[in-house]
Amino acid sequence: MVKLxxxxxxxxxxxxxTHGIRVSRRHCQLIAKxxxxxxxxxxxxxxxxAVPVRDSFFICExxxxxxxxxxxxxxxHPTSDIARALAGDPRVLP
Numbered sequence: 001m002v003k004l005x006x007x008x009x010x011x012x013x014x015x016x017x018t019h020g021i022r023v024s025r026r027h028c029q030l031i032a033k034x035x036x037x038x039x040x041x042x043x044x045x046x047x048x049x050a051v052p053v054r055d056s057f058f059i060c061e062x063x064x065x066x067x068x069x070x071x072x073x074x075x076x077h078p079t080s081d082i083a084r085a086l087a088g089d090p091r092v093l094p
Contacts, residue, residue, distance in 0.1 A: 001014055001015060001016045001020065001073050001076065001077065002014075002015050002016075003015075003080065003081075003082075005094050006094070007094045009024070010024055010025055010093065010094050011023060011024040011093075011094070012085055012092070012093065012094065013031060013038060014070075014073055014080075014082050014085075015031070015033075015038065017033070018032060018033050019031065019032045019033070019041075019069065020032075020038070020069070021066060021069055021070060021073070021082070021086075022038075022040065023047070023082075023085045023086060023093065024093070025047075025088075025090070025093050026046060026047055026088075027044040027045060027046055027047060028044070028045050028047060028049055028066065028085075028086055029041070029042065029043070029044045029045065029066075030042050030065060030066050030069070042065075045066060047086065047087070047088035048086065048087045048088045049066065049067065049070070049086040049087075050067070050086070050087070051067065051070045051071060051074050051082065051083040051086055052067055052068075052070075052071045053071075070082055070083070070086060
């Protein structure tokens with residue numbers, strides 16, 4: 001996954017090849033690449049959003065797509081700031 005900062009829109013996209021998470025100052029949302037552009041998918045979620053830290057989360061909440069994607073990103077990139085961004089840390093967001 002890749003981190004893309006959009007200073008004009010005050011957001012960060014954490015993306016893979018076809019899907020990702022867009023985090024702004026107050027909300028986050030799933031995004032998907034459609035016709036070569038990143039587009040919002042589904043409802044916005046208000047920050048803070050907790051990133052799960054244990055596999056047991058998936059037993060309790062199997063339909064949490066945004067949190068599942070955040071968990072995967074964080075586990076694959078443990079030094080990333082996605083958890084702080086989703087927590088609403090103003091030092092992370094543009």
